[in-house]
Structure formats: structure tokens, C-alpha cells
Amino acid sequence: MLIAQISDLHIQERPGPDGVMAVDHLELAIDDLNRFEPRPDLVVVTGDLTNNGLPAEYAMLHAALGKLEIPYLLIAGNHDSREPLREAFPEHAYLRSGGEFIQYVDDNWPVRIVALDSTVPGRHHGELCPARLQWLADRLAEKPDQTTVVIMHHPPFDTGILPMDALGILAGREEFARIIAQHSNIERVLCGHMHRSIVCRVGNTLASTCPGTAHQVELDLREHGRLTSNAEPPGYHVHWVRPGATVTHHAVVSYLASPLSPPGRPKAKSAPLGGSKPKVQRAGPSLPA
Ligand SMILES: [Fe+2]
Ligand SMILES: [Fe+2]
Incomplete structure (x- = not known):
């Protein structure tokens, strides 16, 4: 099964910290996915769908995702609001199936999708x-031999990008790892939040974070590093899920990466070869991912 992943769309009505309208980036990513061959079976959208959780932002998101020609599943991130999200996507009944939380299981594919809500409102x-961890344990116990992918917004590991780790720490991740480690059928734990492509072993599987379709977070591993966005192009992941042999590809939104991008459209800036570090745009103190 081919699962595409996009994340951290941060749709808002004004330009983001990179000066680009997030919905423009999302639509370019959607163009890529619609052209991708072979066509992915499913797209998972791993949270921070909007920047402020506002109904108007979800309306923009709904219109943009209406152009995606592939079925998709949504989960919430720390920038989302559960009820406005549910109201904007009434056709996505699974958003209401988890009671208070937006978490669900989708058994309609060769790979079982278990979506977990890692958010805390506000x-x-x-x-x-404990309630969410018990729900996870119960769901995983239902089909221990079924190839499974878990999706959630916050990564269950430290990344070394310290300001992001501090902002996005996931309480309960030790117990999460203990539950995951009891199962050999979990091919991946797919997360967002970091606005970068990062992989870490968790339990007996791999957990990963996906680039954002909005801004990217600077790779700064210094002890006193700063949280900044940069001019890296947005991207997405394509997971070729096979039992025991899943492969993850990091793809760049091709339109933005091309030097042939016509003027007037968002365009990535390239770093000088062998030169100094590319100039980064300081994102200001309020750029939690
Ligand atoms: Fe986030
Ligand atoms: Fe984010």
C-alpha cells in the first residue's frame, strides 16, 4: 500500500512567517500528489491543519483539500481546534467517532490505520x-497480525532541536513506547509537528516526522539553538508499506524546487554551493510548530 503523508499545513488567512500563503503551498503539494504515479492509495494529514483553529481557516482547508484526488484522513495538531475541524468536514464522520478525542481506526485498507489524538486544547x-493509551492498547490488541500504521501529531521522541523538543514534549510517551514495543505488526508511527523529516526508533518500529507544507524549521542542534523557520522547500513523505519492509521516501514539492518556477508564484531559495549558510528568516518568538 502506498500512503502519502502531508503535515503542518498551518492554513491561515494571512501570510506565514516565510511570507508565503500556506494555502498556496498546500495546493502545490496537492498538485504533486495528484500527478504522482503510481497514485498513492491514501493521504494522511498529520495535524496543524490550520494555524489558529478558526472556522474560516478550516473553510479554506476544506476547499483546498477538495482538489486532492486521493482519499485522505485528518488528525488534529496543537494549532487545531477539534470542534471547528469537525464542523468543517461533516463528511468525515470518523472525526466524531472518538468521543472527546479525534482518534479512530480505519480498516478499509490493506494496512490498518490507527489514528491517535496527542493534543491538549490550548x-x-x-x-x-491513560484513557488514550488504553484505547491504543485495546485497538492494537484487536488485530495483532494486521499490518498497521499509527498516526499522531506529536513525535514520541526527542529530536535534538531543543526549542522544538521543549515546546512539543509528549507526556506519556514512555508508556506509548512500551505499548508499541509489544507489537511486531506496526510498520510506522507517522507524526508531524517538527516541520522536518526526522526518523527515530521507538519500540520495535520506526517513528518519523514529516516536512510541513507550510514553513520548515531550521536544523539547529546547538545547545542554545533558536527556533527559526527557513527557506527550505516544503515536502511530503511517501510510505511504501509492506510487512517488515516498509520504505519511506522524502519528496520535495517539485514545483517550488524547480528553477523554472514562473515569477509571481512562491519559489524556494537555494543555498550557495560550498558557500556560507543560507540566510534564514527569524521566525519570532511565537512560532511553535
Ligand atoms: Fe504542531
Ligand atoms: Fe506545525
Whole structure:
């Protein structure tokens, strides 16, 4: 099964920290996915769908995703609001199936999708409370031999990008890892939040974070590094899910990466070869991912 992943769309009505309208980037990513061959079976959208959780932002998101020609599943991130999200996507009944949380199982594919809600309303960190962890354990116990992918917004590991790790720490991640480690059928734990492509072993599987379709977070591993966005082009992941042999590809939104991009459209800036570091745009103190 081919699963595409996009994340951290941060749709808002004004330009983001990079000066680009997030919905423009999303639509370019959607163009890529619609042209991708072979066509992915499913797109998972791993949270921070909007920047402020506003109904108008979800309306923009709904219109943009209406151009995606592939079925898609949504989860919430720390920038989302559950009820406006549900109201904007009434045809996505699974958004209401998890009670208080937006979490669900989708058994309509060769790979079972288990979506977990890691968000805390009004806060940027994540949490897997006892109720959510028990729900996860129960779902995984249902089909221990079925190839499964878990999706959630906050990564269950430290990345070394310290300001992001501090902002996005996931309470309950040790217990999460213990539950995951009990199952050999989980091919991936697919996350967002980091606005970068990052991979870490968690339990007996790999957990990863996906680039944003909006801004990217600077790779700054210094002890006193700053949280900044940069001019890296947006991207997405394509997961070729096979039992015991899943492969993940990091793809760049091709239109933005091309030097042939026509003027007047958002365009990525390239770093000088062998030269100094590319100039980064300081993102200001309020850029939690
Ligand atoms: Fe986030
Ligand atoms: Fe984000």
C-alpha cells in the first residue's frame, strides 16, 4: 500500500512567517500528489491543519483539500481546534467517532490505520493520557497480525532541536513506547509537528516526522539553538508499506524546487554551493510548530 503523508499545513488567512500563503503551498503539494504515479492509495494529514483553529481557516482547508484526488484522513495538531475541524468536514464522520478525542481506526485498507489524538486544547505540548493509551492498547490488541500504521501529531521522541523538543514534549510517551514495543505488526508511527523529516526508533518500529507544507524549521542542534523557520522547500513523505519492509521516501514539492518556477508564484531559495549558510528568516518568538 502506498500512503502519502502531508503535515503542518498551518492554513491561515494571512501570510506565514516565510511570507508565503500556506494555502498556496498546500495546493502545490496537492498538485504533486495528484500527478504522482503510481497514485498513492491514501493521504494522511498529520495535524496543524490550520494555524489558529478558526472556522474560516478550516473553510479554506476544506476547499483546498477538495482538489486532492486521493482519499485522505485528518488528525488534529496543537494549532487545531477539534470542534471547528469537525464542523468543517461533516463528511468525515470518523472525526466524531472518538468521543472527546479525534482518534479512530480505519480498516478499509490493506494496512490498518490507527489514528491517535496527542493534543491538549490550548496548549502546544502533547499528551497521551491513560484513557488514550488504553484505547491504543485495546485497538492494537484487536488485530495483532494486521499490518498497521499509527498516526499522531506529536513525535514520541526527542529530536535534538531543543526549542522544538521543549515546546512539543509528549507526556506519556514512555508508556506509548512500551505499548508499541509489544507489537511486531506496526510498520510506522507517522507524526508531524517538527516541520522536518526526522526518523527515530521507538519500540520495535520506526517513528518519523514529516516536512510541513507550510514553513520548515531550521536544523539547529546547538545547545542554545533558536527556533527559526527557513527557506527550505516544503515536502511530503511517501510510505511504501509492506510487512517488515516498509520504505519511506522524502519528496520535495517539485514545483517550488524547480528553477523554472514562473515569477509571481512562491519559489524556494537555494543555498550557495560550498558557500556560507543560507540566510534564514527569524521566525519570532511565537512560532511553535
Ligand atoms: Fe504542531
Ligand atoms: Fe506545525
